[in-house]
Amino acid sequence: MYILKNAWISIKRNKGRNILIGIIILIIACTCTITLAIKNTAGYLIDSYKNAYDKEVTISFDRANMMKDFDPSQTEGRESAREKFDNIENFTISDVESFADSDYIESYYYTFFFIKNTFYNSVCFAC
Numbered sequence: 001m002y003i004l005k006n007a008w009i010s011i012k013r014n015k016g017r018n019i020l021i022g023i024i025i026l027i028i029a030c031t032c033t034i035t036l037a038i039k040n041t042a043g044y045l046i047d048s049y050k051n052a053y054d055k056e057v058t059i060s061f062d063r064a065n066m067m068k069d070f071d072p073s074q075t076e077g078r079e080s081a082r083e084k085f086d087n088i089e090n091f092t093i094s095d096v097e098s099f100a101d102s103d104y105i106e107s108y109y110y111t112f113f114f115i116k117n118t119f120y121n122s123v124c125f126a127c
Contacts, residue, residue: 054106059099061088 011018091110100108 059091 093110096108096110099105
């Protein structure tokens with residue numbers, strides 16, 4: 001009881017200093033509360049945007065880019081285009097699985113189809 005009594009007397013004796021310290025502590029507490037509220041809200045917004053807007057990535061060959069120099073009137077152009085298309089390497093299952101092992105990939109599917117003696121490989125990843 002003696003300690004509490006002396007503490008109370010000390011508080012009454014130095015009112016100006018104690019009020020100033022109290023205001024500083026109140027400002028620091030309010031600043032910490034506001035900072036934590038902003039941090040939690042920003043984290044929630046980031047998570048909601050990540051969940052709302054899934055990304056889909058497709059990996060395939062750009063055949064239009066390969067055909068841009070093609071001149072059908074020249075025999076050499078046809079042969080060079082045929083050679084380019086014959087030299088295309090396919091995706092292998094191990095390639096697809098190595099992409100799918102990434103931490104950023106949630107799911108994937110692999111398609112393979114033919115159009116007019118031409119094959120298409122496509123891999124689609126959902127992040």
